[in-house]
Amino acid sequence: MRLNICIGGRAGQGINLVSGIVSGILTKHGYYTFNYRDYPSIIRGGHNFNILSISDEKIESHESRIDGLVAMDDLTIEIHKRELKKSGFIIPSDKYVEFGINLNIALAGALMKILGINKLILDEEIKNSVRKNPEESLKAADFGFDSVEKKFTLPKLNNRLQILSGSDGVIQGAINSKLDVYIGYPMTPATPVLTGLASTQEKYGHLVFQPEGEIAVANMALAASFAGARTIIGTSSGGFDLMTEALSLQGQSEIPLVAYLAQRSGPATGLPTYTMQGDLDIALRAGHGEFPRIVIAPGTPVEAIEKTNEAFYLSEKFRVLSIILSDKHLAESEFSLTETPKKPLEVKITRPVPGEKILKATSYEHDEFGNSTESAELTTRNGLARLRKYSEIKKACEKFEMIKLHGNLKSKNLIVAWGSTAGAIKDAIKNLDVKFLQVIYIKPISDQIKSEIKKSNKVLLIEQNLTGQLGRLIREKTGISIKQKVLKFDGRPFTSDTLREQIKKEFKLK
Amino acid sequence: MTEVSKTEINKKLNTDYKITWCPGCPNFRILESAKVVLSNLMKQGYKQENFAMACGIGCHGKIFDYLNISGFYGLHGRTIPTAIGLKLGNPNLNVIAFAGDGDTYSEGVEHFVSAGKHNANVALFVHDNQSFSLTTGQPTPTSEKGFKNKIDYSGAKLTNPINPLMLALSSGITFIARANARDVQGTAKIMEAAIKHKGFAFVEIIQDCIVFNIPINNRDKDMYYLKKIPATKDETIKLMQEYDYNINDGKIALGIFWKEERLTLEDQFPQLQNMIKNKIIGWKNLKR
Numbered sequence A: 001m002r003l004n005i006c007i008g009g010r011a012g013q014g015i016n017l018v019s020g021i022v023s024g025i026l027t028k029h030g031y032y033t034f035n036y037r038d039y040p041s042i043i044r045g046g047h048n049f050n051i052l053s054i055s056d057e058k059i060e061s062h063e064s065r066i067d068g069l070v071a072m073d074d075l076t077i078e079i080h081k082r083e084l085k086k087s088g089f090i091i092p093s094d095k096y097v098e099f100g101i102n103l104n105i106a107l108a109g110a111l112m113k114i115l116g117i118n119k120l121i122l123d124e125e126i127k128n129s130v131r132k133n134p135e136e137s138l139k140a141a142d143f144g145f146d147s148v149e150k151k152f153t154l155p156k157l158n159n160r161l162q163i164l165s166g167s168d169g170v171i172q173g174a175i176n177s178k179l180d181v182y183i184g185y186p187m188t189p190a191t192p193v194l195t196g197l198a199s200t201q202e203k204y205g206h207l208v209f210q211p212e213g214e215i216a217v218a219n220m221a222l223a224a225s226f227a228g229a230r231t232i233i234g235t236s237s238g239g240f241d242l243m244t245e246a247l248s249l250q251g252q253s254e255i256p257l258v259a260y261l262a263q264r265s266g267p268a269t270g271l272p273t274y275t276m277q278g279d280l281d282i283a284l285r286a287g288h289g290e291f292p293r294i295v296i297a298p299g300t301p302v303e304a305i306e307k308t309n310e311a312f313y314l315s316e317k318f319r320v321l322s323i324i325l326s327d328k329h330l331a332e333s334e335f336s337l338t339e340t341p342k343k344p345l346e347v348k349i350t351r352p353v354p355g356e357k358i359l360k361a362t363s364y365e366h367d368e369f370g371n372s373t374e375s376a377e378l379t380t381r382n383g384l385a386r387l388r389k390y391s392e393i394k395k396a397c398e399k400f401e402m403i404k405l406h407g408n409l410k411s412k413n414l415i416v417a418w419g420s421t422a423g424a425i426k427d428a429i430k431n432l433d434v435k436f437l438q439v440i441y442i443k444p445i446s447d448q449i450k451s452e453i454k455k456s457n458k459v460l461l462i463e464q465n466l467t468g469q470l471g472r473l474i475r476e477k478t479g480i481s482i483k484q485k486v487l488k489f490d491g492r493p494f495t496s497d498t499l500r501e502q503i504k505k506e507f508k509l510k
Numbered sequence B: 001m002t003e004v005s006k007t008e009i010n011k012k013l014n015t016d017y018k019i020t021w022c023p024g025c026p027n028f029r030i031l032e033s034a035k036v037v038l039s040n041l042m043k044q045g046y047k048q049e050n051f052a053m054a055c056g057i058g059c060h061g062k063i064f065d066y067l068n069i070s071g072f073y074g075l076h077g078r079t080i081p082t083a084i085g086l087k088l089g090n091p092n093l094n095v096i097a098f099a100g101d102g103d104t105y106s107e108g109v110e111h112f113v114s115a116g117k118h119n120a121n122v123a124l125f126v127h128d129n130q131s132f133s134l135t136t137g138q139p140t141p142t143s144e145k146g147f148k149n150k151i152d153y154s155g156a157k158l159t160n161p162i163n164p165l166m167l168a169l170s171s172g173i174t175f176i177a178r179a180n181a182r183d184v185q186g187t188a189k190i191m192e193a194a195i196k197h198k199g200f201a202f203v204e205i206i207q208d209c210i211v212f213n214i215p216i217n218n219r220d221k222d223m224y225y226l227k228k229i230p231a232t233k234d235e236t237i238k239l240m241q242e243y244d245y246n247i248n249d250g251k252i253a254l255g256i257f258w259k260e261e262r263l264t265l266e267d268q269f270p271q272l273q274n275m276i277k278n279k280i281i282g283w284k285n286l287k288r
């Protein structure tokens, strides 16, 4: 069983509350949900919508064809009517306008009735999620509930689930790593990690600071880390550009640093609130000079928890830059948490810090005491040391899950992809003769990629960008050029039903 | 003005690094002033290993190699965020920053105008030679009108320099002073007050570059020390405007122009207070 409900309206009308209430109830009811959020860069007005996908099996994506349309305004119906299945339902807003700001709650009530959820459960959820005037909200919910007929029956299931976004995953991973300092400057879609960590400062005792810009963020962070703080910075694409100089400084000064990069659609301001995997190249190479780094791209919130922890661990152990590469689709979509994340690794600072003794960190080439040098010999020695360090890092990373294999593991049809596309791909290939290789560590990259490609007859690259950046990297590392590609670069994530058809076509499957 | 230091310099502050400033460059005096202050403070109980400096890139930044305290020799323009970062990593460090005028008023001006708002407990010393010197003499925002250089092909910079003290005041910086690099003791005294100031302290040090901006050099005869901190903002502004960084223009007051107490950046974080109160050496040594 799988349902996709589109909840749409103007910015500020509170569609997130509707999907929040509904997915909250369904989660407790044992159903898997996936909530995709689509919104323009507008604070009031415009057209926002969520696609809430519901299933009795694990899902990590939404679909293009919808079973129900919850419309807070007429525009929503106009835009999304086309996507509605023949049997689909519409809950228009006309009947409920009298509830004013509680319009969204009334619609949530109606939707719950259609889905066959008990009214008591609805009331309970509203009491939990509405702080201001819950009585008014309850009235609206009840009215909504009574205004429609039940259409589905969703029996209670025994799954114990929790809702988590990719941003929540990074936050949890950082907290599990006992972060001390987060420095960031607001930029969609990285902002939820900034605000999320800010709001938990008191509870966990870490510190969040927003300075005057990303250049300050990155330089400040290196100094804080040098002084002994487990430090993470966060930004999105354009902000990452500005941090570039400090990434290079990390390479020279060898101060541990974790950077969270949530990609959005570029170039430049691009589509500020839409998704893209356009920044793999800069994650791999940004910063002048040659120095080691780690780039990890989780594909789910649980992976975000685990990989953020690994990023902290590796950064501190090797005094290296670790980049956690995410995007709008992973950062802001809400998943059902199905697995328990692995036990976090302890991130321990064993290096001396200023205050304990006299210590120098520097942007110049330097001797072992941090004194500046222009010596050819030392420059050569330091360069070789950086190379050596990278091979040690690679060895250490091999202990972690650098790739994952999904689907039919015996299949000769191989999909290669990374990051947030994983969810839609996993859902799209259910019961197909397809194996999916999810690349999680992109630098260093796993040797297994080559052997998996060699084992397969057909290989398909799927990326959310214009040029297939992972494909280029694989060619560079293995000499193998993946010819078959499905690339999408319109800012909208893959939907699993559409993608399934594309995959079937590419592999000529029935 | 006195040129010989009265305070004996603590030898532990010296390094054996070869100094590469031009012979006669007043940067030597700033280094001496810094050593005088640090020696003084160490006599008063400050620990040598508890000092940390942030340095910019330029002639001024070389002080990093000549001073035996911890530090971060960061990037051009980023001296201020580097200094603030040190404080966020360990609020108990006594953080001082050595920056250039190019560093502070050109490449890093966004950090300078934000420093007053953050008000981290850091002392910033700007070696203002009114020129990008390490890159061989291009104009900075404080270069005097008419500065002959290799970039402005009319042969002269035609715009007026900015007044860094006025910029600091309007940015809400809580301690603003000016010093003369040639006067080691006078500068040391101001530096000490800056380090002891609770909040962001800014000391603009007039430092002649004897190679690239000679016309603006040797203004000692126009300089005088303020007897006390001006009582009103109006008076502060009047004194700041006496000198507009052009040649032959006005008296040059030295000393503290402005001082106010405001909550510091570190004070604003409850999670730092235990570390501060119990003198814990940064997050690394904090049990939580």
Ligand SMILES: Cc1ncc(C[n+]2csc(CCOP(=O)(O)OP(=O)(O)O)c2C)c(N)n1
Residues within 6 Å of the ligand: B056, B057, B058, B059, B060, B061, B076, B099, B100, B101, B102, B103, B104, B127, B129, B131, B132, B133, B134, B135, B140
């Ligand atoms: C990002 C960047 N841009 C330019 C430079 C080149 N550069 C090195 S020193 C310097 C000027 C320094 O001028 P100032 O801060 O006034 O220091 P001074 O040499 O005069 O002491 C410049 C532009 C650099 N190192 N980094």
Ligand code: SF4
Residues within 6 Å of the ligand: B020, B021, B022, B025, B026, B027, B059, B129, B133, B134, B208, B209, B210, B211, B212
């Ligand atoms: S170039 Fe100017 S500032 Fe630099 S060392 Fe020489 S005299 Fe000093």
